Amino acid sequence: MLDLPRGGWSGGQSDATPASKYDIRYGENLLKEESSVWPPYFVVTSPSSLESTRHALSSPPIGFKFINTLDWTQLETLSSSVPNGTKLIVAIGGGIVLDAAKYVALKTSIPLILVPTIVSTGAIIHSVFAKWKGFSTVGTVEDWPWLDAHHVVIDYSVIRKAPSHLNTAGLGDILCSQAGISEWEYSSKRNLSPPVDPSKTLSVRNQRNEIVGFFPNTLGANGNLTSKSIKFIMESIQKRDSNSIQSPYAPGSDHVFWQCVESTNNRGWVHGGGVALASVIIAWHCEEGVEQLISDLDTCQVFWRPTQLGISENHLLLALKSAPQFFNDKNNGRELKSILRDSPIIGSRFKKLWSFLNS
Ligand SMILES: [Zn+2]
Missing domain, CATH: 1.20.1090.10 (Dehydroquinate synthase-like - alpha domain)
Known part of the structure; x- marks a missing residue:
């Protein structure tokens, strides 16, 4: 059983886990090993990210959703689609997917594991995520929510596949x-x-x-x-x-x-x-x-x-x-x-x- 996630709808600047303290796990084919002990889990992802990791998941998720925007109206819909019985949220993808999953985990109080498919962004080690309306952020960092991921899984074999x-x-x-x-x-x-x-x-x-x-x-x-x-x-x-x-x-x-x-x-x-x-x-x-x-x-x-x-x-x-x-x-x-x-x-x-x- 993973602990409930730490997070809040504001105050992340002082309360969130700093990047230097993030638990990042590295390994070749690590996703296979990690996913073998996951409880019933829901995946937030994109079509290409799911495609590149599907074979590496030890058991299938109880549900998944594709996301390509951080617009909060859509994140709200995404959160309400998490099935009952979900014990873990797993984000598989790039920065947008990771931040979208933080919203879902915060909204549902379900622990979150990040599985980046590219090492392109600070979203991997930042708990604070911006509030978006379309492609514009709204408000200041102090007004933005935060959610500490439980840990990060860097599977070299997955990330090497990306351009x-x-x-x-x-x-x-x-x-x-x-x-x-x-x-x-x-x-x-x-x-x-x-x-x-x-x-x-x-x-x-x-x-x-x-x-x-x-x-x-x-x-x-x-x-x-x-x-x-x-x-x-x-x-x-x-x-x-x-x-x-x-x-x-x-x-x-x-x-x-x-x-x-x-x-x-x-x-x-x-x-x-x-x-x-x-x-x-x-x-x-x-x-x-x-x-x-x-x-x-x-x-x-x-x-x-x-x-x-x-x-x-x-x-x-x-x-x-x-x-x-x-x-x-x-x-x-x-x-x-x-x-x-x-x-x-x-x-x-x-x-x-x-x-x-x-x-
Ligand atoms: Zn940046």
Whole structure:
């Protein structure tokens, strides 16, 4: 019998289990072994994720549902479809599936096990999940719910089946922290902020150097991801939170801008690739560190170019035009000083950006 899950409809910032304490279990064909001891369980998943794991489940679930949105109206319907007698919720999939399952587990007070099919996102080690309306988040982190998963199952044989750029996207979600440093360098050179404090950016720089230095050594002979690569990406994501820059001069504008892209276009893209692209745009606009960032992303095989992500010129322009307003929306927890707000990329500057991104 698993304990009832810890969670709440708010207050996760202080109460949820931190990423560094998450119980992550690794192994080859681990899902088979783990699922052999599961009580009657319900699966939240996507068609491709179920397909890639079905053979590895020791016994079939008592029910499953596909999910492709985090819209709360749909999560409510999903929660009410959990059959009586369910003793465990299992999330099998990417970030959207994992966050949707947290909602279901919180709503039903049934324990949750996460089985990521890609190591692409912080959703694997974050209990807090956003409130969504369509492709826009509503409210602030303090208003968002949280649910501690019982543990996480990383089955190498499952994750290796996914296209590798979906896994390396996890490194994009870490390397994107360059945006904060670029913003700080930019504002300090214009006397809009104190000089960059190297002690505050040291841990981010160290983690980036470690990733860029070590990740290529984990690859197989053909440059393919191995179990070692997958474990390295997952552990890097887990370590990231303790390395973030704590300074108002280094805003998380990469993530906020990416939210802006998805919200204004009302659709989603691969998160880690998207925030990496956002970071490149900010570093380019600040003229601080963009070459190094691109070299690091390419070394780590992160797909960040618009063509790789399926981002059109119009998708980007629409978001860049909306950015000043989007970054100044107190009701939804956004009041960031950012170059994208103070000096928007529009007109001829946008044309330059677009040709840079496609060069
Ligand atoms: Zn992220």
